[in-house]
Amino acid sequence: MVKSRFDLNAIIDLKKWHKLQDSLSLVTKMAIITVDYKGVPVSKHSNCQSFCQGVRKDPLLSQYCQKCDARGGLEAVRLNKPYIYLCHFNILDIAIPIIIDNQYIGAIMAGQIKLRDPDIPLLEQIVSRPANSETNNKFKTLEEDYLSLPVLSFEEVSTIADMLFHLCTYIVEEAINKHSTIEMYKKAVSLDTDPPSMDSIVSSDRTYRNIQAIQNELSSTLIETKVKKFTSHEIRPSNRLLQPAFDYIYHHKNENVTLNEMAKLCHISSSYFSRIFTKETGENFSVFVPRLKIEWSKQLLETTELSINQISDKLGFCDAGYFIKTFKKFENLTPAVYRNIYKNNHVEQM
Known part of the structure; x- marks a missing residue:
């Protein structure tokens, strides 16, 4: 068996x-x-x-x-x-x-x-x-x-x-x-991140009602750790009006953020937000955010055993098919091929 x-x-x-x-x-x-x-x-x-x-x-x-x-x-x-x-x-x-x-x-x-x-x-x-x-x-x-x-x-x-x-x-x-939640907590602690308090986990565990929410929170914590090399130097835009948008994008990697939402967050019109964002980054909002998510996904492909579906979900893509299509657009190969190439190169260097 x-x-x-x-x-x-x-x-x-x-x-x-x-x-x-x-x-x-x-x-x-x-x-x-x-x-x-x-x-x-x-x-x-x-x-x-x-x-x-x-x-x-x-x-x-x-x-x-x-x-x-x-x-x-x-x-x-x-x-x-x-x-x-x-x-x-x-x-x-x-x-x-x-x-x-x-x-x-x-x-x-x-x-x-x-x-x-x-x-x-x-x-x-x-x-x-x-x-x-x-x-x-x-x-x-x-x-x-x-x-x-x-x-x-x-x-x-x-x-x-x-x-x-x-x-x-x-x-x-x-x-x-519950067991998976505790294991994720231990893993988060070993990675020197700031996971949710154990008291909150134990309290929720008593009724089993919030286990899924805890797992999602811990999963986000682990993702934050795995992609920290790309986020350790947060963007400080020359135009301070854009700061709330950049902060939100970097701290909510699992969300599919839109231009209108970010413009509202910055308290400016969508058209004005689009103009100053492009001027700041050199890219349209619709290009910058997906490219950034692909960079984060590459780090997850290299350092975790998360499936393609899981990575797609954790980074806010609507489905795995769209994630693969977007990844191929920026990298000219699929996520699975990228992971295999990385692993093979890593083995050869050992």
């Missing part, structure tokens, strides 16, 4: 996750355990039934339990939805995949129940266990525990499976957003 770029064990708060998992187990009457993309448990087993505890303690039978968990998880990934199946003792289990951005990062394994329905749907027993006297004797010692397993209808099982799927995916997705 391809390694996930997300580490479930590092992303979720295991202490809080255990509390949630225990509560879900009590409400659903199901045993629940969380595993990573390799099938390795990252949580304790909530409400594991006595019968299954006894089986999993047996060196021989536990191997079949592990095979059931592994195959159930793989089938859930293939289907991209909860997979309901029977284990080697014909006990119902559910594998609930956690998939974020098309990446399988783990699964919730729930179940250890029997079905109430007289007409049981055709469920697959994904691992068969050859009968022998040793396993039969083991079952007899645990038969009372087997009979005491919780009983649910198939409709109840299906509803619980869907609920766990949507709930856990949402929680993990939000945790990943």
Whole structure:
């Protein structure tokens, strides 16, 4: 299986996750355990039934339990939805995949129940266990525990499976957003910039409502750092009327600024702004701003792994296609080709 770029064990708060998992187990009457993309448990087993505890303690039978968990998880990934199946003792289990951005990062394994329905749907027993006297004797010692397993209808099982799927995916997705935000914060700090205060991040994180805004703010901070070589000497125009416009352009790189907006900011007419701007820079406003953004984009292409779409978005282009067209207009090659040439030249110089 391809390694996930997300580490479930590092992303979720295991202490809080255990509390949630225990509560879900009590409400659903199901045993629940969380595993990573390799099938390795990252949580304790909530409400594991006595019968299954006894089986999993047996060196021989536990191997079949592990095979059931592994195959159930793989089938859930293939289907991209909860997979309901029977284990080697014909006990119902559910594998609930956690998939974020098309990446399988783990699964919730729930179940250890029997079905109430007289007409049981055709469920697959994904691992068969050859009968022998040793396993039969083991079952007899645990038969009372087997009979005491919780009983649910198939409709109840299906509803619980869907609920766990949507709930856990949402929680993990939000945790990943938080994790990404913190990583961006650390990166911003390491680059000696002035990122937002950690207090504001922690406060927002408590409700998850402002994570996207924080990410955008941090992303802008990182862009400011990466293009600082082009902005360390801010323009001081000879005509001081233009200063507000230059300040705004340099400090709002992610916006698609217009001539009319800048003229209004400088408290002059658009026609007069256009004339004095061209006189100051030697270029029309419609040429100067895109050229400046292309210079910034070159720095991002050289020093980050941001995609073309991300760079286009962060520098305020309406779409990636327009960004590529503008880049080619000024540089006579595409952003992707520019990045490859830079990387090749950089490798040769090392």
